Structures are given as structure tokens and as C-alpha cells.
Amino acid sequence: MRIAPFRPQVAGDPTVSESEIVRRLLQRVCLGPRRDELDAARAAGFDATLARLLSAPGRDPGVDSTPPPAFPPPEPPARKNNPDARKDQRREGIAQSRRLGVWWLDRMAAVDEPFPERMAWFWHGHFATSAQKVRHPQLMFAQNETLRRLGRGDFRALAQAMVVDPAMLVWLDGGGNRVGKPNENLAREFMELFTLGVGNYTEDDVREAARALTGWRVDVRSGAARLDLDDHDAGPKSVLGTTADYDAPGLADLLVTRPASPRFLAGRVWRRFVSDAPPDPATLEALVAAYGPNHDIAAMVRTAVTSQAFRSASSVLVRQPVEWLVGALRALRLPASRVKPAALTGGLRDLGQTPFFPPDVGGWPAGTPWLSTAAALARVRMARALTAVADLSPVADVPAPGRVEATAALLGLPGFTARTAAALAPLAGRPPDLVAAALASPENTISA
Amino acid sequence: MNTLTRRRFLAYSTMATAAAAATTAGWMELADRTRTDPLPPGAPVLVLVTLYGGNDGLNTVVPAADPAYHSARPDLAYDEGEVLDLGEGLGLNPGLAALKQQWDRGTLAIVRGVSYPKPDRSHFRSMDIWQTADPVHPTSTGWIGRWLDASGNDPLTAISLEPVLPPLLAGETTTGAALPLRGLVLPGGALGTAFAAMGSGAPGESAPQATAARSIADLHRTVDTFGPAVDDDGGAGGRTGSGALAAQLDVVARCIEAGAPSRVYSVSLGGFDTHADERGTQQELLSEVDAAVSGFLTRMTSSDRGRQVVLMAYSEFGRRVAANANQGTDHGTAGPVLIAGSGVRGGFIGEQPSLTDLDDGDLKATTDFRDVYATLLTRVLGADPEPVLGKGRTELPLFTSA
Numbered sequence: 001m002r003i004a005p006f007r008p009q010v011a012g013d014p015t016v017s018e019s020e021i022v023r024r025l026l027q028r029v030c031l032g033p034r035r036d037e038l039d040a041a042r043a044a045g046f047d048a049t050l051a052r053l054l055s056a057p058g059r060d061p062g063v064d065s066t067p068p069p070a071f072p073p074p075e076p077p078a079r080k081n082n083p084d085a086r087k088d089q090r091r092e093g094i095a096q097s098r099r100l101g102v103w104w105l106d107r108m109a110a111v112d113e114p115f116p117e118r119m120a121w122f123w124h125g126h127f128a129t130s131a132q133k134v135r136h137p138q139l140m141f142a143q144n145e146t147l148r149r150l151g152r153g154d155f156r157a158l159a160q161a162m163v164v165d166p167a168m169l170v171w172l173d174g175g176g177n178r179v180g181k182p183n184e185n186l187a188r189e190f191m192e193l194f195t196l197g198v199g200n201y202t203e204d205d206v207r208e209a210a211r212a213l214t215g216w217r218v219d220v221r222s223g224a225a226r227l228d229l230d231d232h233d234a235g236p237k238s239v240l241g242t243t244a245d246y247d248a249p250g251l252a253d254l255l256v257t258r259p260a261s262p263r264f265l266a267g268r269v270w271r272r273f274v275s276d277a278p279p280d281p282a283t284l285e286a287l288v289a290a291y292g293p294n295h296d297i298a299a300m301v302r303t304a305v306t307s308q309a310f311r312s313a314s315s316v317l318v319r320q321p322v323e324w325l326v327g328a329l330r331a332l333r334l335p336a337s338r339v340k341p342a343a344l345t346g347g348l349r350d351l352g353q354t355p356f357f358p359p360d361v362g363g364w365p366a367g368t369p370w371l372s373t374a375a376a377l378a379r380v381r382m383a384r385a386l387t388a389v390a391d392l393s394p395v396a397d398v399p400a401p402g403r404v405e406a407t408a409a410l411l412g413l414p415g416f417t418a419r420t421a422a423a424l425a426p427l428a429g430r431p432p433d434l435v436a437a438a439l440a441s442p443e444n445t446i447s448a
Numbered sequence: 449m450n451t452l453t454r455r456r457f458l459a460y461s462t463m464a465t466a467a468a469a470a471t472t473a474g475w476m477e478l479a480d481r482t483r484t485d486p487l488p489p490g491a492p493v494l495v496l497v498t499l500y501g502g503n504d505g506l507n508t509v510v511p512a513a514d515p516a517y518h519s520a521r522p523d524l525a526y527d528e529g530e531v532l533d534l535g536e537g538l539g540l541n542p543g544l545a546a547l548k549q550q551w552d553r554g555t556l557a558i559v560r561g562v563s564y565p566k567p568d569r570s571h572f573r574s575m576d577i578w579q580t581a582d583p584v585h586p587t588s589t590g591w592i593g594r595w596l597d598a599s600g601n602d603p604l605t606a607i608s609l610e611p612v613l614p615p616l617l618a619g620e621t622t623t624g625a626a627l628p629l630r631g632l633v634l635p636g637g638a639l640g641t642a643f644a645a646m647g648s649g650a651p652g653e654s655a656p657q658a659t660a661a662r663s664i665a666d667l668h669r670t671v672d673t674f675g676p677a678v679d680d681d682g683g684a685g686g687r688t689g690s691g692a693l694a695a696q697l698d699v700v701a702r703c704i705e706a707g708a709p710s711r712v713y714s715v716s717l718g719g720f721d722t723h724a725d726e727r728g729t730q731q732e733l734l735s736e737v738d739a740a741v742s743g744f745l746t747r748m749t750s751s752d753r754g755r756q757v758v759l760m761a762y763s764e765f766g767r768r769v770a771a772n773a774n775q776g777t778d779h780g781t782a783g784p785v786l787i788a789g790s791g792v793r794g795g796f797i798g799e800q801p802s803l804t805d806l807d808d809g810d811l812k813a814t815t816d817f818r819d820v821y822a823t824l825l826t827r828v829l830g831a832d833p834e835p836v837l838g839k840g841r842t843e844l845p846l847f848t849s850a
Contacts, residue, residue: 172723173723173724173774173776176724176772176773176774177772177773177774178773180773181770181771181772181773182772182773183723183724183772183773183774183776183778184723184772184778184779185721185723185778188569188570188778188779192570192572198570198572198573203569206569313654314654316654316655316656316657317656318656318660359718360500360501360571360718360721361571361721362571362572367656368656368659369613371656371659371660371663372613372626372663373626373663373666373667373670374626374667375663376660376663376664376666376667377634377667380634380635380639380643381635384635384639417650417651417652417653418650419645419646419648419649419650419661420646420650422645423642423643423645423646424642426638426641426642427638427639427642430638430639433637433638433639433642436639437639437642437643437646440643440646440664441646442646442650442653442657442658442660442661442664443657445657445660446654446656446657446660448654448657
């Protein structure tokens, strides 16, 4: 049996090969390669592959084959004096949002042009909004479409959309914010978590920014947000040392044009695509320069993945659970909706990451916290549920001695360590177990 | 899940590394030592309950007799007749009926007006301050982590039942261990054998990959020891939701009763980040705390080890005195800290902050949380608080005997 060479990290060999960089690119900036995609991308080379990834998507059969679910229009909320009806509505809303999450996994697994979905997923972790409180899948879906539509372009446009996004207004109580008694929640988190980062504003800035965001209302039935001028504080506000009659778009504009904002965003992009270790000062400047006056998100991502650090052997990221799952679904060409619903829902919960249900406004963690003992068990359980229903012919059709290697190729892995290869070898006669164990392997848990 | 503090935690790569390394060492020994070196029945145990999201202290320990309370938040306020009377014009939230019984038995202390100088109103920064016990500088170690460093570098001494390890357990050299809550049933057969075999290290692999491999080895050791003690009932997967806190405390109770060599346990409940229609939501959450904590405390009275347990419940800050327009409150400052256990001297500690003498709309703190920690370090963990908290702390009269 020939095992693909495993490339240990050693000093003096700080970068990985062109072919491995292409693989890394498909894992990080896409959603993981599907069968044959990796070979094609390697033949095309890194630059051409990156250019194709970041170019405007054309018509995508994967999108056409995964239409979003249709939800009935929201009912008017049950009265407060009818707690049972309220509870039922709440439960139904959450169940619908879970179904929406399965749809999104299907979409992420199906698309031929993955960058828009990758960035929508990135922004969902950034502008983390939970259906646990929003309760209306229509609003969650509309936000999801906004992230998909605006998530690769001008961050100013994205920020301006998000500050008055109906799901966001419900999530951070912006829909009840009115002149005289402002609700600070949205203003604070917009500065702390979405645009500037903690330490780049004061408590007075929070109070003044909250005034700028007064007057917005969400009509749940139509799914629209509108400004009620009677509830809006039209007077001058002093935010970050400037005074003007700020309103929501004006505030978003002010925040994204502060120098702290591109640096804050660069840190987030870097951590999700390149490394837990922060960029060196020159690279940070390059990221900020690429983002530039047009707030160009794709340009920032392009600069991150063409940096020297992205080519370094030390650029290793822990795959978030959804990235791990979607990578498996794409490799196996398996729609999420074909997995047993209880295994899918329970598996995501055990792994700690359910789409549309971030734990709080801070979003999900990155890095080693995902490598818990509990997650190790959840991965192998979910892997078994996937291989129970997947078409494993790319492995099963290979003679038994070549199946470990075929599994690495199927999953888009550079190969296995001798440890894992030895552990997998006895499973060659049982492809579902072989592929399940490989999915749960340390090699597949990280993105090297 | 989630920890409001994860983001800060993750900012410290040294902490993440320490956590991974320490957790690995922890499970191997915890499995063995629960059998060979159990905690002596007379050794005090500290259980820390973190309420993420900034619990509104004024509607937890309610100044229902104060007219200023009613005028500041008319739609949110509880009437005197609705709260559970504690005396001194204060009453417990009606969701805390079982804890009121603890109060009546004299086993619940309420420390009033707890905060720190120059309170920070960011969830993440303020929880970071509470967990690191350093209100001035961002710090990469938690207060329990520093106690671990100073008290023998044994990661088994502090256990987290939270989905993600909280910063309070991270020390410079030692970090507490994390126990998974549910589903400790491993695959069997050839797949199970292969999975177990992937738990050893491989030469040259990256640090995260090595950590992933160690997590598989740790899992198997954990199942060997605690598998029978952990239900596969699916009740504790989420950070919020009915039963999440009770399920964590249930595992804590089993560990204590089994004699696990741990002196500190960390559990949590999220969802307190309420800014609108706050009254009903908070009361539901407090009811969950009430059922989980009082059930745990009651269970603990029936064993020698259990009677040594001291429980502390806290949140990262309280709320503004005045309500906002959505019948909610925004991020504020001081709040009450609850301390309970058989050996606790029940009653109020510290002054109730004034509702008329405010600091830009916020309560002025009357007790520094580090004095609470110092008292717990001294009286529960038998440790010198100075290496953990620095000089100048004051012990509070929280316990009945010397």
C-alpha cells in the first residue's frame, strides 16, 4: 500500500508546495473540494484558481437545485395573556429556522461557485444573529440573503444594510429604540463587535450612537423595517469626536470610515482564513491597503490568501464544525437533507454549531476550543451517520489495498500520518467505517 | 454555549495552548485518582455559577419598598407584594422561591452592590474582568487558574462543565479540565478500535492536529471513568434552554459524590442579555437557576462531601436603574452575588446601593468582587489570596465558623 506523503512541519521548510496551497485554498476560501475539483484546480494553478473563485458567479446549477424553503407569512404575535399560544408560536418559529439551517447546509454542499456561500457563512459568524430570539425564519432568511448579496463587496454597504436589517433589529432590540429612552444594545454591539472592536469608543459614544439609531420599527408581517420619524431623535449627536445629526446610515458610514475599522476587520478575516497568530505589521498594512477606500472585502481576502503566511507550513486552522460537516458533504456529494434529521440536528448541537443559532452576539469561537473530548465523540458519531447514507463507490470501487489512499483523495486530504494510516488499514474491507474514521481523524479535523 | 467570554479567551493564544495541554494531562489522572485518591469527605468544594449576559440585579434582589425603584422603571418593577420578603425593604424575585427557603434556613448570603472600580459595560470585557480578577489590565490567567498555579499545579483540581472552557480556569502553568456533559457512548467494533488508535501522537504533526489526536485519547479515558455517571439523555447540549444548568449541576453532584479529586467546579447559564420585555424573560431564567441550584444544594446536604460545598452565583454586571423604551434595561454596573451552602452564614453582606445617588445613571458599587473571591480562597480553598488577587483584600463575614 502506498500512502501519500505526509509533510511534517520542520524549520527550514517554511512553505508548502504549490499543489498543497491550491488544496488549502479550496478548503479555506471555498467550502472544501468536491471529487475531481482538486485535480482540476491543481492543473489550473493557484492564481487562476483564486481568480476564478473570486470572480462574479455566473448561473450556478447548485443554486438552482436548492431553492430556499417557502415559509408561510408570519402570523400576528399571540397575545401576552395567551402564554400557550405564544409558546407554540415560538416553538414553531425555532423549528422552521432549524429547517432553514438544513437548507443552507444543502445549499453550501451543492454550489459550484462556493465563494458567496463561504462569505455568507463568514458574515453570519460576524454579525451573529440567532433565531432563538428572532423566531421568524422569514427574517433570518432575508438577513442570510443580504449577507450573500453584499458579503463580497463594499463593507460600507453591508454595514448600512445590517444596522437596519429586520432580524438584526429584533435580535439587538433596535426595533423598539426611541427618542428619549434609547436602547443601547444595537449601538454598542455595532461598535464593539461589528465595526471597531472594544477600546475604540467610549461609553458616551455608545449613548450618542444609540440616539442615532432611534425610531426604527420592524413590521414582522411584511418582514420590512422602516423609520418612524416621530420616534427618531433628529438632534445633533457627538460620536467619536464628531458632531452631526446622525441617523442609522450616517452612523454606519462614520463607523466604517474610522481607521480602527479596517484593522478590526482584517483581524477577523485573518483569523478565519489564515492563522490564529495575528498578521505582522506589514501584512496588516497590506490588508488595510487592499480594502482601501472602497471597503473592498474580496480584495482583503485576496491579500490574505496571497500572503506569505498563507503559504507557511504553520498556517493551520481548526475547522469549525459546520466547515467540517460541509466539507464532508461536498466530498461525499451528499445533501444534508438526506442525513437522518435527528443525527444532523443532534450532531450539530453536540458539536456546538447550528446555523442560525450562534450562542450569542459574539458568534462562535475559533481554534482549539473546538478540539474538546466531547467534540471528538460528536465527530465520529456524525461521520457514521454520513457514511451510512453516502455513495462510497469512489472508495469501494478501488481494490482494498488502495482504499486508505482513495479515502484521503476523496476527502481532499494530503494523506495520513503513519498513525492514522495504520489505524485505518484494518477498515479497508468496510468502506462506511473506513470513511467515517477518516472523517473523524485528526488530519481531517484541522485545515493544514 | 458560549460563552460571552470565548472571544476574549481566544485572543490569548497562550491561554488556548495552556488549556489544551492541561486538559490532556487532566483526564488521565482524573480517571485514576477518583478511584485511588478521592477527595477527603471533609474537604470544602467551591461551585461557581456564571450567569452570562448581565443579569439585572435590581430585579433579582428587588428594592421593592423604594419609590425611586418604581419611578425609574415603572413597567419593569415588582410590587412589594410580588417579591419574597428578605427584610430591609428588599425581596427576592418571585422566580427564586426555593432559594428563599435557603435564605430562611440561614444558608444563603447575598452580597450587595458588587462590582469593581471603573466598571466596563462590554459583556466580553467585563466578564473577562470578573474571571481574570484584574479590573485594570487584560490578563491571560483566570483567578482559579492562578490558584491552581499556586496550589500544586494539578489541573484536576478545577473542572468545567461548560461547553467551552472558561478563562477563569486558565493559569500560567496549569489549566483546569473540561468534562463533556452528554453522550459518553463510544462506537464499538472495528470502527471503535480504529478511532481509539488515532488518539496517539504522530511525529511532526502540527500543534492543533496533535491536540485533536489527544482529544480522542482523552475521550476514551473519560468514558472509562465517567461514562456510567453521565446520562445520554440529550438534556444539556445547549447553553440556554430548560435544564441546561440543572444537567451541569447534576454531573457536578455525581463527581462530588464519586469523590473526584476536584475542589472547584464551573457551570453556567446564558441568556441574561435581555434589553427588551425583560421582566418575563428574566423571571423564567431565574426560575431555572432557582430549580437547578436549590435542587443541587438539597442533594448536597445528604452526604459528608456535599455538606462541604459552597456555591457562588454571579454575572458580569447589573443593569441601568432606569428602563429603556422597550421595557428592558441597558448594561450597567453593580449587582448582587449569591453565596450558598451548609456552612454559609446567611444574610446580607455589604450595603445596598442607593437608587438616588447614582453615577451617571448607574449604581455605585459598595463591595469589590475581589473581596468575595479573597474570602472564598481563604475559607473554602484554604489558600492565601494574595498571590491570586494581590494585596489589600478584605475578608467578608460569609461563614459561620472559623
